[in-house]
Amino acid sequence: MNISGVIxxxxxxxxxxxxxxxxxxIVRASRNQPAKGFSSLAIILLxxxxxxxxxxxxxVFIQPEERxxxxxxxxxxxxxxxxxxPGLRWIxxxxxxxxxxxxxxxxxxxxxxxxxxxxxxxxxxRARTKDGQEILIDASVIYSIDPTKIIELHINWQNRFQDxxxxxxxxxxxxxxxxxxxxxxxxxxxxxxxxxxITSTLTEAFASNDLVLVSFLLRDIHFSEEYxxxxxxxxxxxxQAQQAKxxxxxxxxxxxxxxxxxxxxxxxxxxxxxxxxxxxIIQAKAEAxxxxxxxxxxxxxxxxxxxxxxxxxxxxxxFIPSGNQFILPLPNTSSP
Numbered sequence: 001m002n003i004s005g006v007i008x009x010x011x012x013x014x015x016x017x018x019x020x021x022x023x024x025x026i027v028r029a030s031r032n033q034p035a036k037g038f039s040s041l042a043i044i045l046l047x048x049x050x051x052x053x054x055x056x057x058x059x060v061f062i063q064p065e066e067r068x069x070x071x072x073x074x075x076x077x078x079x080x081x082x083x084x085x086p087g088l089r090w091i092x093x094x095x096x097x098x099x100x101x102x103x104x105x106x107x108x109x110x111x112x113x114x115x116x117x118x119x120x121x122x123x124x125x126r127a128r129t130k131d132g133q134e135i136l137i138d139a140s141v142i143y144s145i146d147p148t149k150i151i152e153l154h155i156n157w158q159n160r161f162q163d164x165x166x167x168x169x170x171x172x173x174x175x176x177x178x179x180x181x182x183x184x185x186x187x188x189x190x191x192x193x194x195x196x197x198i199t200s201t202l203t204e205a206f207a208s209n210d211l212v213l214v215s216f217l218l219r220d221i222h223f224s225e226e227y228x229x230x231x232x233x234x235x236x237x238x239x240q241a242q243q244a245k246x247x248x249x250x251x252x253x254x255x256x257x258x259x260x261x262x263x264x265x266x267x268x269x270x271x272x273x274x275x276x277x278x279x280x281i282i283q284a285k286a287e288a289x290x291x292x293x294x295x296x297x298x299x300x301x302x303x304x305x306x307x308x309x310x311x312x313x314x315x316x317x318x319f320i321p322s323g324n325q326f327i328l329p330l331p332n333t334s335s336p
Contacts, residue, residue: 003088004059011052018045057093062086065104067147069154072096083150099154103147105214108166111138112222118162124222125171127178129186135178136222141170142214143206153210165209170216173201186221194218 021042028034062068068084073095075081084098091098109117112124116138124136143166145153157165177198181190199216206213 002061004056004061007052007059008056011049011056014045014049014052018042018049021045054093058090060084060089060091060098062089062098062100065102066100067103067145067150068098068100069151070096070098079151079154081151083147099158101145101150101154103145103150105142105144106162107140107142108162108170109138109140109219110167110171111219112136113138118167125174127175129178129181129183131182131184133183133227134224135183135186137174137178138219138222139170139174140217140219141166141202142217144212144214146207146210146212149210156210161209161211165211166206169205170202173198173205177201183223183227191218191221 021038025038025042028038060068062084064086066086068089070080070084070091071078072080072092074092080096110119110123110125111117112122114121117123124138127135127137129135145161153161177194178186180197181194185191186194195216195218198218199213202216203213
């Protein structure tokens, strides 16, 4: 609550009551009616009005985000050399007055979109790059008043610092920085560097004029229609080239995959052929060993026995007359 305002409100009521009492006294006097007691009440209200008005004029409440500059008729320089700090303060009524300055952060925005910046309409910064291209820049400057130099700011700028310092310094610095880079650099690799250059330059400019730069924000960069069309065509060409490169890479991968499949099939055929050959060798070796074992086990009697079995598999006994020739000639097992 503003105590000074409350006291001044009470003082106003006292003055109104005083005027009412005086008016009543005049009316009663014009009618030859006694005004006993009204004169004392009028004097009390008059004194109360003067005191309350003086107190209300002398009390000043400074908000936490403010500082007060006291313009004084009794000071040698015309102002107090120390700014008023937050809280309830006292000044000499009617001989001193206070000018308040905010020390909280303030934002000044310059943008092309209506309603975003402090100036209605398109307030973007028009600049030329190193290669002659025109660009439009949207930016915001976040700053505050240096509390230790607020008296100097009042002397040098009063309340004109935003329109006559912040805005011109920011726009001029942005234009100078943009002129040191090509449009390609601003768009891609050097945007952060340009933003840092602007921040550094504005920091020095503000510090020498009793302000503190908190942050500089490069919000957006717009280009002329011709350059925007050229950039769009370049991007389309780059995308097409990238797409073609991807297709070529895909074909290479498909060819490599087919080659690997063919190589796998060839390797499998070779392995299968080698397995078949090794199987035949093993089989031949087994057959040779079996034949060798069979040859070693053959005797004339066994051969004759097997011969008879082949002739009549169901015959178990053969009777041969004594001294007679065998009914069938047996194979000669003694000759090679």
